[in-house]
Amino acid sequence: MSGTSVSVIVPVFNDQENLENVLSDLRNQTYRDFLVYFIDDGSTDKSASLIKRATLRDKRFFLFSLKENSGQAKARKYGLNKVVTPFVTFLDADDRVNSQWLEKMVEPLFRGTDISVIGYDMVITGLNPKVRNGPIDRSEVLHGHDQIMTEWLLDKQLQGFLWNKMFRTEILRKSTNEFTFNWLEDVAWINSIISHVECVTINNSIQYHYVQASGSSMHRRLNANDRQSYLVLSRQFKQFSLKGSGKIKDLVDFRLVETGLMFFAQISFRDVFRVKKEKEVFLGAVRSLIEKPKSLHRFSAVTIIFLKIIATTNLVVSMTRLRLRLLRIRDAIRY
Structure with missing residues (x-):
């Protein structure tokens, strides 16, 4: 479709329950000049047939089917290879978006920005549904390596998600990330392109709704494929130290440290001896921060206590898992 500016990549795996919502959200976009690539990642439900029916009604929608389930990372890369538009974004098939989602993100790209970021909230479903606003608290424009890298590493305004961002396709294709793990794969992808980015525009208007089932896989135990993620991410992060x-x-x-706290909290006790190298990297970063007390202020008082215990005892997995359990209890009381 000549002249089209935006592509939306939607990985799909057994998402029939929410697909009608996703299709409706896309049809209702105020910005109309876009294509959608649905990548069916080996679904065994009616997802593919629902999408196929939608492609007959809307010529902007396309379905590509993978032979077997390969994970979201591979599905997204497959979709990116199909993109012919100058701008690209992502939508998870179990989430929702407002009608101005694309419009709010594409405007800064037309003005020359490299990445456009939009606000989001987290919708927790289940017996006690809740909605929590994401951490993006202000709209701003970031220029230059140090300012962009600072916000990226702080993990607040510029978090490691693909779905609340729109990219220049040429920049996203500069990614050297060939890994296929599905834990924080978005972070690895952005790590591999962030040095090529000269301008980021952040809009705190909430347009994306990240839907998370209560007790979902965010806290699942990591499999062998996903356990490689921390060393990959640590190598990427350390490259930034060389230039900054x-x-x-x-x-x-x-x-x-922040990434390690999440990683080790999802390691099962039977896999403790399989993450020795990861543990060394994490402990090194923890001790480095403790030697510079001013650098610890970004963590809560409770987390600082846990970090000091970890640095003294080397009990990485048990302490990070205990910390996560306490945080869940706190959140259950608070929200």
Whole structure:
């Protein structure tokens, strides 16, 4: 379709329950100049047939089917290879978007930005449904390597999700990320392109609704494929230290620790001896931060206590899992 500006990549795996919502959200976009690539990742339900029917009604919709389930990372890369438009974004098939989702993101790209970021909230379903606003608290424009890298490493305004961002396709294709793990794969992807980015526009208007089932896979145990993620991410983060200021180097340690707290909390006790190298990297970053007390202020008081215990005892998996359990209890009381 000549002249079309935006492609939306939607990986699908057994998402028939929400697909009608997704299709409706896409049809209702105020910005109309887009294509949608649905990548069916080996679904065994009616997802493919629902999408196929939708492609007959809307010529902007396309269905591509993978022979077997390969994971979201591979499905997204497959979709990116199909893109012919200058801009691209992503939508998860179990989420929802407002009608101005594309319009709000594409406008800054027409003005020359490289990545456009939009606000989001988290919708927790289940017996006690809740909605929590995401951390993007202000609209701003980031220019230059140090400012963009600072916000990326702080993991607040510029978080590691693909679905609340629109990219220049040429920049996203510069990715050197060939890994296929599905834990924080978005972070690995953005890590591999962020050095090519000169301008990021952030709009705190909430247009994306990230739907998470209560007790979902966000806290599942990591499999062998996903356990490779922490070392890959740590190598990527450490590359930023080589080119950045002293502040960037401190933020790299912060991000290594923040990521490690999530990673080790999802490691099963039977896999403790399979993550020795990861543990060494994590402990090194923890001790580096503790030696610079001013760098610890980005963590909560409870997390600082846990980090000091971890640095002293080396009990990485048990302490990170205990910390996560306490945070869940806190959140259940607070929300």
